[in-house]
Amino acid sequence: MATENKIAVVTGGSRGLGKNIALRLATDGIDIILTYRSKQDEAEAVVQEIEQKGRKATALRLDTGLVSTFNSFLEQVSATLNEKWGRSTFDFLINNAGIDAASPFAQTTEEDFDNLFNIHLKGVYFLTQKSLPILADKGGIVNVSTGLTRFTTPGYAAYASMKGAVEIFTKYLAKELGSRGIRANLVAPGIIETDFTKAAREAHPELGAFISSQTALGRMGLPDDIGGVVTFLCSTDARWVNAQRIEASGGMFL
Numbered sequence: 001m002a003t004e005n006k007i008a009v010v011t012g013g014s015r016g017l018g019k020n021i022a023l024r025l026a027t028d029g030i031d032i033i034l035t036y037r038s039k040q041d042e043a044e045a046v047v048q049e050i051e052q053k054g055r056k057a058t059a060l061r062l063d064t065g066l067v068s069t070f071n072s073f074l075e076q077v078s079a080t081l082n083e084k085w086g087r088s089t090f091d092f093l094i095n096n097a098g099i100d101a102a103s104p105f106a107q108t109t110e111e112d113f114d115n116l117f118n119i120h121l122k123g124v125y126f127l128t129q130k131s132l133p134i135l136a137d138k139g140g141i142v143n144v145s146t147g148l149t150r151f152t153t154p155g156y157a158a159y160a161s162m163k164g165a166v167e168i169f170t171k172y173l174a175k176e177l178g179s180r181g182i183r184a185n186l187v188a189p190g191i192i193e194t195d196f197t198k199a200a201r202e203a204h205p206e207l208g209a210f211i212s213s214q215t216a217l218g219r220m221g222l223p224d225d226i227g228g229v230v231t232f233l234c235s236t237d238a239r240w241v242n243a244q245r246i247e248a249s250g251g252m253f254l
Contacts, residue, residue: 006029006030006031006091006092006234007030007031007032007033007081007085007087007090007091007092008022008025008030008031008032008033008090008091008092008093008094008234009032009033009034009035009077009090009092009093009094009131010022010025010032010033010034010035010094010096011034011035011062011064011094011095011096011097011127012035012036012037012064012096012097012098013032013034013035013036013043013046013059013094013096014034014035014036014039014042014043014046014059015039015042015046015194015195016192016194016195016223017096017144017189017192017194017223017226017227018034018094018096018097019042019046019223020223020224020226020227021094021096021226021227021230021231022034022046022050022057023046023049023050023053023227024224024227024228024230024231025092025094025227025230025231025234026049026050026053026055026057027053027231028231028234028235029055030055030091030092030231030234031050031055031056031057031085032047032050032055032056032057032058033057033058033059033060033077033080033081033090034046034047034057034058034059034060035059035060035061035062035064035073035097036059036060036061036062037061037062037063037064037097040059040061043059044059046059047059056084056085058080058084060073060076060077060080061073062097064097064098064119064123064124064127065115065118065119065122065123066118066123067118067122067123067126067127070126070127070130071130074130074131074134077090077131077134078134081134088134089134089135089136089139090134090135090136090139091135091136091139091140091234092139092140092141092142092234093127093128093131093135093139093140093141093142094141094142094144094230094234095124095127095128095141095142095143095144095166096144097119097123098119098120098144099115099116099119099120100159100197100199100200101115101116101158101159102155102156102159102200103155103158104154104155105154105157105158108157108158112158113158116158116159116162117158117162120159120162120163120166121162121165121166121169124143124166124169125169128141128173132177135182137180137181137182138180138181138182139181139182139183140182140183140184140185140233140234141170141173141177141182141183141184141185142184142185142186142187142230142233142234143166143167143169143170143184143185143186143187144186144187144188144189144230145163145164145166145167145186145187145188145245146159146160146163146188146189147188147189147190147191147247147249147252147253148160148163149163149164149167149188150188150247150253151252151253163188166186167186167188167245170184170185170186170243170245171184171243174242174243175243178242183233183238183239183241183242184242184243185233185238185241185242185243185244185245185246186244186245186246187226187229187230187233187246187247187248188245188246188247188248188249189221189225189226189247189248189249190211190215190220190221190247190248190249190250190252191207191211191220191221191249191252192220192221192222192223192225192226193208193220193221193222193223194223208220211252214252214253215249215250215251215252216250216251216252216254217250217251218250219250221248221249221250225248225250226248229246229248233246
């Protein structure tokens with residue numbers, strides 16, 4: 001399934017799922033441009049791991065909630081593509097960056113809502129739009145959603161609503177970009193043991209046992225359970241998979 005001379009941009013690639021996705025893509029022969037918001041040292045450590053696999057990689061700072069910074073970010077991407085790869089385009093956009101911000105519906109503030117909206121929907125929409133001139137024909141887009149668009153967990157009404165919108169957005173991407181041979185798909189993880197869910201797991205020590213009891217495969221998810229799914233969607237084996245939501249949750253709440 002190896003793919004040579006391909007480049008993926010992975011947002012939020014310095015840790016958690018994004019890190020796993022970046023490393024898994026690199027293992028499959030894809031070079032990486034990963035983004036980080038504040039942890040440059042963590043991002044550079046991931047770059048080193050990728051380079052140890054024999055692939056090229058670089059890390060660029062990006063706050064996916066600030067659309068006003070996207071043009072300058074993409075200018076950096078273009079310059080990096082030219083300098084490091086001698087190319088003007090990249091092949092895959094992985095919209096992974098996000099935050100975990102649980103709040104009961106009745107207590108959700110407008111600030112909470114706007115923060116989730118900017119990162120999980122507006123940012124994804126416009127980063128994808130603004131990337132189109134440098135996204136290669138016959139490339140691919142993979143958006144990361146959540147199992148919470150299929151089942152409900154109190155406290156995630158705003159978060160899951162944004163992700164639900166991204167799921168619809170993904171179908172429109174597939175339709176409108178199909179003429180360029182660009183595929184758009186979506187991966188929806190269940191609860192995964194990463195720092196993204198650390199606060200929720202620490203606040204509710206019983207969460208792990210409960211989720212495991214409600215999952216057909218009997219455990220919580222791990223980052224390694226997701227990276228391979230994204231990598232498959234960026235492979236030639238998935239060339240006829242388009243506009244699909246693939247849930248990778250081990251069978252939660254069936």
